[in-house]
Amino acid sequence: xxxxxxxxxSGERLVxxxxxxxxxxxxxxxxxxxxxxxxxxxxxxNSPLHFAAAKGHNEIVxxxxxxxxxxxxxxxxxxxSLMQACRYGHWEVVQTLLLFRCNVTRADYLSGRTALHFAxxxxxVRIIRLVVADxxxxxxxxxxxxxxxxxxxxxxxxxxxxxxxALSKFVNKAADGGxxxxxLAALNGYFDCTQLLIDLNANVSSLTFHYGTSMDLIxxxxxxxxxxxxxxxxxxxxxxxxxxASRMTLNCNGWLPLDxxxxxxxxxxxxxLAPNSNSTMPTFPLSNYLSLPLMSVxxxxxxxxxxxxxxxxxxxxxxxxxxxxxxxxxxEGCRHELCVRCALYLCSTSNLPxxxxxPPGSIPxxxxxxxxxxxxxxxxxxxxxxxxxxxLGLCTPCMLHPRNLDFPSHAHTPGIRKNRVASVPSDLLCPxxxxxxxxxxxxxxxxxxxPCPSFEPWEVETQDESPHHSQVTTVxxxxxxxxxxxxxxxxxxxxxxxxxxxxxxxxxEINA
Numbered sequence: 001x002x003x004x005x006x007x008x009x010s011g012e013r014l015v016x017x018x019x020x021x022x023x024x025x026x027x028x029x030x031x032x033x034x035x036x037x038x039x040x041x042x043x044x045x046n047s048p049l050h051f052a053a054a055k056g057h058n059e060i061v062x063x064x065x066x067x068x069x070x071x072x073x074x075x076x077x078x079x080x081s082l083m084q085a086c087r088y089g090h091w092e093v094v095q096t097l098l099l100f101r102c103n104v105t106r107a108d109y110l111s112g113r114t115a116l117h118f119a120x121x122x123x124x125v126r127i128i129r130l131v132v133a134d135x136x137x138x139x140x141x142x143x144x145x146x147x148x149x150x151x152x153x154x155x156x157x158x159x160x161x162x163x164x165x166a167l168s169k170f171v172n173k174a175a176d177g178g179x180x181x182x183x184l185a186a187l188n189g190y191f192d193c194t195q196l197l198i199d200l201n202a203n204v205s206s207l208t209f210h211y212g213t214s215m216d217l218i219x220x221x222x223x224x225x226x227x228x229x230x231x232x233x234x235x236x237x238x239x240x241x242x243x244x245a246s247r248m249t250l251n252c253n254g255w256l257p258l259d260x261x262x263x264x265x266x267x268x269x270x271x272x273l274a275p276n277s278n279s280t281m282p283t284f285p286l287s288n289y290l291s292l293p294l295m296s297v298x299x300x301x302x303x304x305x306x307x308x309x310x311x312x313x314x315x316x317x318x319x320x321x322x323x324x325x326x327x328x329x330x331x332e333g334c335r336h337e338l339c340v341r342c343a344l345y346l347c348s349t350s351n352l353p354x355x356x357x358x359p360p361g362s363i364p365x366x367x368x369x370x371x372x373x374x375x376x377x378x379x380x381x382x383x384x385x386x387x388x389x390x391x392l393g394l395c396t397p398c399m400l401h402p403r404n405l406d407f408p409s410h411a412h413t414p415g416i417r418k419n420r421v422a423s424v425p426s427d428l429l430c431p432x433x434x435x436x437x438x439x440x441x442x443x444x445x446x447x448x449x450x451p452c453p454s455f456e457p458w459e460v461e462t463q464d465e466s467p468h469h470s471q472v473t474t475v476x477x478x479x480x481x482x483x484x485x486x487x488x489x490x491x492x493x494x495x496x497x498x499x500x501x502x503x504x505x506x507x508x509e510i511n512a
Contacts, residue, residue, distance in 0.1 A: 077109055287353050
């Protein structure tokens with residue numbers, strides 16, 4: 001849709017405006033033809049929303065979504081705009097996409113990567129907390145885990161869609177080769193992401209598969225500790241060991257984590273990873289990036305919107321933080337009132353320790369420092385539902401949304417008529433791809449000191465080798481142990497240096 005010759009020129013102008021951040025040009029084009037928001041390029045099938053999300057132009061992202069852009073549209077690789085924003089670390093764009101109810105559990109066609117994988121491989125810990133916001137209920141952390149462990153006396157009534165089993169399945173979703181987000185965070189040395197993922201029920205004993213298209217120099221059957229030993233970050237190894245990882249796990253090559261550390265020259269990890277190690281293990285509290293009130297304020301923002309404007313009337317209470325918007329939410333406990341925009345920003349960015357302020361995962365109130373667990377909507381707040389433009393990408397039920405046998409099938413749903421969707425419940429949408437992309441064996445990387453050779457796709461057997469320059473990403477966190485040690489040429493062997501004509505085509509359009 002939108003690729004006819006009549007609007008292709010205007011569509012390319014909108015793509016250029018979305019890539020360059022030209023808000024005025026984008027507004028002018030969408031005012032003339034709002035259907036241009038659904039335009040997609042002829043090569044990589046990237047929509048203007050993909051370009052704006054990848055470049056971090058949040059205002060253009062909101063403008064496109066308000067004009068009918070599909071928040072879950074895919075490009076030629078099966079990547080959504082959320083995946084692009086997670087890859088490049090634009091947390092404000094991720095927040096906007098969540099307000100328009102994007103599907104966070106979708107996986108791409110190439111390697112089964114979700115938005116969580118893209119955020120973990122680049123160390124974007126703020127984005128990880130946003131991506132899992134719909135899975136973590138606004139309730140005390142101890143009460144949630146007491147219910148998960150069988151403590152029925154707590155009396156916490158959590159709906160099935162917020163069940164901790166859904167969170168565990170999402171966090172432990174395996175991509176190509178069985179690689180989870182925890183594997184990627186441990187491999188690249190992002191200890192804050194590793195700690196947050198473990199607190200979100202990531203399995204420290206998950207094993208990689210013996211098949212897949214990604215280059216794996218560690219071997220199948222490897223745990224996140226094997227990957228942390230390859231990456232060489234001391235704190236990642238300590239966190240994994242403190243949370244139950246085993247030093248004695250052998251992968252399919254017969255290697256312990258200690259053997260992996262020796263092979264990759266991480267000799268300073270040998271005293272820690274030795275089977276008979278007597279190293280003193282530090283204690284790690286829960287991650288400061290846990291955000292319990294995020295779900296509640298996110299649902300309020302979806303219902304009320306963020307564009308509530310204040311008037312000059314003396315009867316309206318202005319937000320004490322921004323002094324611009326009308327107060328629309330109140331913190332449970334201290335009852336201090338804020339506007340929904342400030343509350344959402346507070347829950348998305350705060351990483352202050354909350355030991356003395358409230359239970360783990362609570363956010364300190366900016367006015368009294370009281371620990372906030374959840375927000376409630378004020379009675380006078382008006383509801384303003386965001387537009388939701390859903391595609392007809394319905395498929396068979398999957399692990400997160402089992403089919404209800406009493407519910408009518410999709411074919412008999414009265415809301416679907418020809419090409420129009422009147423109203424489709426969110427429970428009918430499958431959040432993950434039910435048919436994985438076929439895996440094909442790729443030769444192992446045999447490089448020693450030089451750059452990893454690039455492998456062309458399986459359709460072409462003989463191609464000229466060309467080095468694939470990995471993209472440099474900036475991380476706002478200060479790393480542990482001072483300056484980061486130099487990575488080996490294969491430290492980003494999973495997807496960082498992988499050559500695929502599909503992904504190159506999609507990324508070259510965005511980065512042009």
